[in-house]
Amino acid sequence: MAADTQTPNARRSLFIGDVQGCGDELDLILDRATARFGEECVFHFVGDLVNRGPYSMRVLERVRKLADAGRAHCVLGNHEINLITQAFGLREAGERDTIHEILGSQEADDWLDWLRALPLVESAELSGCPFAMVHAAVHPDWDLETLAREARRVEARLGSEERDDAYALLATPSDRAPAGSERDVLGRITTCRSVLGDEWSSALPEGDWVPWHTQWSKRHYPYGIVYGHWSLQGLHVAEGLRGLDTGCVHHGRNRDGYLTAWVPELATTSWPFDTPDTAFWRVRGYRRYYPL
Numbered sequence: 001m002a003a004d005t006q007t008p009n010a011r012r013s014l015f016i017g018d019v020q021g022c023g024d025e026l027d028l029i030l031d032r033a034t035a036r037f038g039e040e041c042v043f044h045f046v047g048d049l050v051n052r053g054p055y056s057m058r059v060l061e062r063v064r065k066l067a068d069a070g071r072a073h074c075v076l077g078n079h080e081i082n083l084i085t086q087a088f089g090l091r092e093a094g095e096r097d098t099i100h101e102i103l104g105s106q107e108a109d110d111w112l113d114w115l116r117a118l119p120l121v122e123s124a125e126l127s128g129c130p131f132a133m134v135h136a137a138v139h140p141d142w143d144l145e146t147l148a149r150e151a152r153r154v155e156a157r158l159g160s161e162e163r164d165d166a167y168a169l170l171a172t173p174s175d176r177a178p179a180g181s182e183r184d185v186l187g188r189i190t191t192c193r194s195v196l197g198d199e200w201s202s203a204l205p206e207g208d209w210v211p212w213h214t215q216w217s218k219r220h221y222p223y224g225i226v227y228g229h230w231s232l233q234g235l236h237v238a239e240g241l242r243g244l245d246t247g248c249v250h251h252g253r254n255r256d257g258y259l260t261a262w263v264p265e266l267a268t269t270s271w272p273f274d275t276p277d278t279a280f281w282r283v284r285g286y287r288r289y290y291p292l
């Protein structure tokens with residue numbers, strides 16, 4: 001995606017966590033932002049727009065309209081990858097999947113191609129500071145340039161004009177893909193939570209496995225990361241890191257869930273990824289969306 005360099009007078013940016021079909025809560029945030037900052041503010045979505053919640057199609061339609069107007073950037077999440085994989089007949093529908101509305105629609109093909117063309121990484125600048133937005137994680141050894149290069153390698157196949165290229169990419173499950181292959185990189189960026197050396201896993205950290213960002217933080221990179229995917233961890237505010245999945249779609253399953261937006265102040269003097277940071281909006285889930 002094109003760089004979106006901000007100056008103090010630039011358009012206001014909001015980063016929004018995993019929506020997963022929670023259309024009512026999303027509408028509240030988008031409408032509030034537009035009332036506060038005007039029609040020019042830009043929304044960045046960490047992926048997982050769809051699935052589990054009730055209004056996946058409505059969410060896609062609203063985000064696409066904003067994207068067409070240059071007001072939304074979105075990276076792919078594992079639920080979008082699952083949707084594409086199901087559309088290709090490479091994956092069975094799960095019990096809690098609510099994406100049949102999209103897969104069964106007359107526009108299913110069009111949505112499939114639109115989703116395939118979304119990036120895995122948005123890298124841009126915020127108040128002059130470089131950042132990357134991904135759904136789940138990056139390899140702790142990747143600087144910003146390596147991350148962008150690795151993502152482009154996957155995007156070229158997933159978003160290829162030839163659907164067969166995307167099909168071939170997704171035909172191998174990521175846990176059986178060779179380390180460093182496009183399928184492995186796709187799995188890491190969209191599902192990883194813990195790492196052990198060069199290995200990654202979507203499982204929670206346990207034993208010698210540590211959160212991916214623990215390793216990443218030790219490297220003190222000069223870029224920030226905005227991500228989602230880890231609702232059990234909740235809002236994650238640490239130096240250089242903003243984790244925004246606060247489990248709106250899981251509301252009422254033994255805990256409260258929220259849709260979170262990070263609304264960084266535009267300042268010229270400080271790094272927007274400093275701590276502490278209280279620039280968050282959160283909307284509690286309106287109801288429980290699926291059984292315990």
Ligand SMILES: [Mn+2]
Pocket residue numbers: 018048077078079135190228229230
């Ligand atoms: Mn996810």
